[in-house]
Amino acid sequence: MEKVQCVVVGAGPAGSACALSLARKGIETVLLERGQRVGEKNVASFVLFTPVLDRLIPGFRNDAPLERPVSDHCLAYLGEKDMMQLRWRIQEHTDRGLAYTAYRSKFDAWLAGKAEEAGAELLTGVLVTDLIIENSRVAGVRIGDEELHADVVVGADGIHTVVGRAAGLVEDDPRTYLLGVKEILDLPPEVLEERFQLSPGEGICYEMVGYAVEDIMGATTLYTNRDSISLAIFGWVDQLRERGIDLHDRLERVKEHPFIASCIAGAELREYQAKIISNGGRIDFSKLYSHGVLLCGEAGGFNDYAYIGVPPGMLSGMMAAETIEGAIRKGDYSADALSTYITDLEKTGLARLLYNSRTASNYIVDHAKANMPGYLEHLVKIMGNILEDEVSYMDPEPYPYVRDFYLGIAENSVPQPLRRPIRAAMKAYSPLGSAMRKRKIRKAMR
Numbered sequence: 001m002e003k004v005q006c007v008v009v010g011a012g013p014a015g016s017a018c019a020l021s022l023a024r025k026g027i028e029t030v031l032l033e034r035g036q037r038v039g040e041k042n043v044a045s046f047v048l049f050t051p052v053l054d055r056l057i058p059g060f061r062n063d064a065p066l067e068r069p070v071s072d073h074c075l076a077y078l079g080e081k082d083m084m085q086l087r088w089r090i091q092e093h094t095d096r097g098l099a100y101t102a103y104r105s106k107f108d109a110w111l112a113g114k115a116e117e118a119g120a121e122l123l124t125g126v127l128v129t130d131l132i133i134e135n136s137r138v139a140g141v142r143i144g145d146e147e148l149h150a151d152v153v154v155g156a157d158g159i160h161t162v163v164g165r166a167a168g169l170v171e172d173d174p175r176t177y178l179l180g181v182k183e184i185l186d187l188p189p190e191v192l193e194e195r196f197q198l199s200p201g202e203g204i205c206y207e208m209v210g211y212a213v214e215d216i217m218g219a220t221t222l223y224t225n226r227d228s229i230s231l232a233i234f235g236w237v238d239q240l241r242e243r244g245i246d247l248h249d250r251l252e253r254v255k256e257h258p259f260i261a262s263c264i265a266g267a268e269l270r271e272y273q274a275k276i277i278s279n280g281g282r283i284d285f286s287k288l289y290s291h292g293v294l295l296c297g298e299a300g301g302f303n304d305y306a307y308i309g310v311p312p313g314m315l316s317g318m319m320a321a322e323t324i325e326g327a328i329r330k331g332d333y334s335a336d337a338l339s340t341y342i343t344d345l346e347k348t349g350l351a352r353l354l355y356n357s358r359t360a361s362n363y364i365v366d367h368a369k370a371n372m373p374g375y376l377e378h379l380v381k382i383m384g385n386i387l388e389d390e391v392s393y394m395d396p397e398p399y400p401y402v403r404d405f406y407l408g409i410a411e412n413s414v415p416q417p418l419r420r421p422i423r424a425a426m427k428a429y430s431p432l433g434s435a436m437r438k439r440k441i442r443k444a445m446r
């Protein structure tokens with residue numbers, strides 16, 4: 001019977017970060033990947049926020065396969081034909097290299113290579129099909145008819161985690177699943193730079209809501225690689241199913257929007273990917289470990305509400321390695337011993353960030369999905385009224401945007417018993433606030 005100290009299932013960013021950290025601690029580690037090549041299952045490009053990688057591999061910028069540093073970020077709203085955007089560039093972030101675009105196929109292979117260099121054994125083309133359970137504890141993995149025993153198994157096998165399910169830690173909640181459809185569209189670097197007003201080598205990242213996905217509470221992202229654009233669209237799986245919506249059709253519609261069309265004009269489709277991402281649901285950290293097993297990365301729900309999962313995934317892998325080191329020292333792999341994973345996670349900002357993003361995602365799942373078109377329409381109406389108020393000079397009464405925002409958008413999240421008094425206070429506050437402001441202005445101007 002073959003036995004090792006630790007088996008990590010899945011050589012995505014979380015699994016490789018975990019295997020690298022374990023190997024550096026001198027822990028015997030086998031990293032299993034179902035793809036024939038690492039990264040084979042992740043073809044598209046992504047935005048990499050770097051502080052976690054800076055901690056894992058200081059100096060990674062010298063040899064990691066990066067595309068462009070992201071110098072400019074944009075939030076945009078797409079109307080049927082219109083567009084409104086907020087664009088910002090923080091020079092210190094650009095100088096420090098806070099974010100890059102990169103291809104997952106190259107990045108995942110590079111990171112797994114780092115784990116191998118540190119001493120982990122990487123086996124590709126290996127599909128883990130089940131766990132070995134002995135005396136109610138996880139004792140290894142099954143690969144078809146073969147078995148590999150281990151003191152600890154780390155499930156880093158992504159959203160459809162075999163490890164998490166077989167250990168009884170993960171249950172499906174399709175209401176929390178988003179489908180992402182992504183296209184890579186080739187364009188020469190100098191065209192990208194001119195089109196997006198970028199210096200040579202720099203990149204831009206857009207997050208957009210509105211047109212073509214407003215009825216399904218989806219979003220669109222666009223960012224620049226070295227010689228291509230990544231255009232992605234996201235929608236909630238349950239909404240797509242219920243209404244028979246094909247997200248790829250929606251992506252085609254987005255591509256015809258005047259603003260997007262001007263961004264991608266002349267581009268050639270290189271590749272296409274559709275993938276599910278979990279968004280919302282799990283905030284229960286006690287479901288991250290059991291006897292002889294830990295979950296990290298997307299298998300453990302480590303991704304935020306804005307589709308960012310690589311840095312939290314890597315950090316959870318690094319923290320899982322800390323926990324395993326402690327368990328090995330004590331020679332105890334029980335759930336009780338591995339429960340220090342939670343305290344290890346709490347040493348980072350992950351617990352706080354995941355709590356915040358899960359709360360926000362869960363709010364969307366429970367309350368906002370059905371109301372989203374109304375919210376967006378209301379928000380745009382408020383923005384339009386503010387603009388009109390600022391430029392018309394005709395009305396002595398200011399536009400009560402706080403009241404309209406509360407009544408049209410925020411009230412839905414207020415507990416029912418408080419709604420009447422707050423509504424009354426909001427209605428009373430507007431004329432009172434306006435009267436006080438007029439008095440102040442009168443005093444100042446006379």
Ligand SMILES: Cc1cc2nc3c(=O)[nH]c(=O)nc-3n(C[C@H](O)[C@H](O)[C@H](O)COP(=O)(O)OP(=O)(O)OC[C@H]3O[C@@H](n4cnc5c(N)ncnc54)[C@H](O)[C@@H]3O)c2cc1C
Binds near residue numbers: 014042049129309
């Ligand atoms: C469309 C889209 C866009 C995204 N954009 C971004 C972005 O810009 N930035 C960002 O940070 N995040 C982004 N994300 C989220 C990010 O992709 C995930 O959070 C991240 O991939 C999670 O990493 P992971 O290592 O946990 O899992 P994965 O990357 O899914 O890796 C799991 C690995 O395990 C292997 N595996 C699975 N099952 C088995 C098995 N049974 N046996 C052996 N091996 C197995 C898989 O082949 C894979 O290599 C995006 C997600 C989507 C869907």
